[in-house]
Amino acid sequence: MVTIATLGSHSALNILAGARDEGFKTLLLCEKKRTFYERFRVAEEIIYVDDLSEIRKKELQEELIKREVILIPHGSYISYLDLDFLENEFDVPIFGNKFLFRHESDRTSERNWFLRAGIRIPLTFEPEAIDRRVIVKYHGAKGGKGYFTCESPEEYYEKKVEGEVQIQEWVHGVTMYFHYFYSPLTKELELTSIDRRYETTKDAVTAFPGTEPTYVVVGNFPLVVRESLLEQVFDIGDKVVKASQTLHEKGLVGPFCLETIVTDTPEIVVFEISARIVAGTNVFVPYSPYTYAKYFEPMSAGRRVAREIKNALKEGKIKEVVT
Numbered sequence: 001m002v003t004i005a006t007l008g009s010h011s012a013l014n015i016l017a018g019a020r021d022e023g024f025k026t027l028l029l030c031e032k033k034r035t036f037y038e039r040f041r042v043a044e045e046i047i048y049v050d051d052l053s054e055i056r057k058k059e060l061q062e063e064l065i066k067r068e069v070i071l072i073p074h075g076s077y078i079s080y081l082d083l084d085f086l087e088n089e090f091d092v093p094i095f096g097n098k099f100l101f102r103h104e105s106d107r108t109s110e111r112n113w114f115l116r117a118g119i120r121i122p123l124t125f126e127p128e129a130i131d132r133r134v135i136v137k138y139h140g141a142k143g144g145k146g147y148f149t150c151e152s153p154e155e156y157y158e159k160k161v162e163g164e165v166q167i168q169e170w171v172h173g174v175t176m177y178f179h180y181f182y183s184p185l186t187k188e189l190e191l192t193s194i195d196r197r198y199e200t201t202k203d204a205v206t207a208f209p210g211t212e213p214t215y216v217v218v219g220n221f222p223l224v225v226r227e228s229l230l231e232q233v234f235d236i237g238d239k240v241v242k243a244s245q246t247l248h249e250k251g252l253v254g255p256f257c258l259e260t261i262v263t264d265t266p267e268i269v270v271f272e273i274s275a276r277i278v279a280g281t282n283v284f285v286p287y288s289p290y291t292y293a294k295y296f297e298p299m300s301a302g303r304r305v306a307r308e309i310k311n312a313l314k315e316g317k318i319k320e321v322v323t
């Protein structure tokens, strides 16, 4: 019997609650210091490790394979398991398509993905060409630390410190994070929910004029989009799924998120993708207005993942939904 497992971080409660809803055995791999998971009831079993990177160890991998574990990846996986290792040496089945993580974590590949999809994205600039407000992003910057905005080449050189950057058009609008689920079994794209992030210091109670905000995500708000915009929401989602199939034969599988700014046109401008479950879906346990309109029963992102695994097992197609 399959056990659904994940790492103790990010969206583990959501994932394991959903697995329980679908009747799976659940397992959490967790650092010793994070005993707070014991205060909840989603993990039937917890394996404690000193450090999450211990799941690289052969013995632990073998143990997980023996237990027929399917691991559900979330935002912390890439930090604990480097991409080369994950693609080439990690043998535990992972739900979704791990070969796309590379394309979400590198800004250039991510941009190519969007260009293939033909969706609206922020323009990018060389320093000398800056002629409007831009946001300067360091590669691999965690949580938007060190980002800055400027309006001219002079201001850019004044503010820039070491490191590779991408200079993006500053898109004026509000952020919306669209959570999707693509099922290779039904070939259907679903909108599961939408969130907005709570970022410190950008959303600080007192914003100090003249200081650059930071964008460290510490929470999420639930959102619904103006209903007439749903056509655009599905259109960009469909295009991104289609383009993903040109990057890897399996394309996107399961949950993913498009991080966007919605302008007053209104137009949805996509600035980032997460090719797995995002923490913004945590707000929607046990369901969202969108999953309710499709399932008429509790259906969170975590449960939707477990449902897909259940259906795949039933149809003898588990290989289609794991990598």
Ligand code: AMP
Pocket: 122, 135, 137, 143, 144, 168, 169, 170, 171, 172, 175, 197, 215, 259, 261, 271, 272
């Ligand atoms: P990121 O680290 O790329 O997710 O960006 C962090 C935050 O910066 C986002 O949540 C937005 O508030 C803001 N942001 C990112 N890209 C842009 C852009 N092109 N225009 C305006 N704001 C942006």
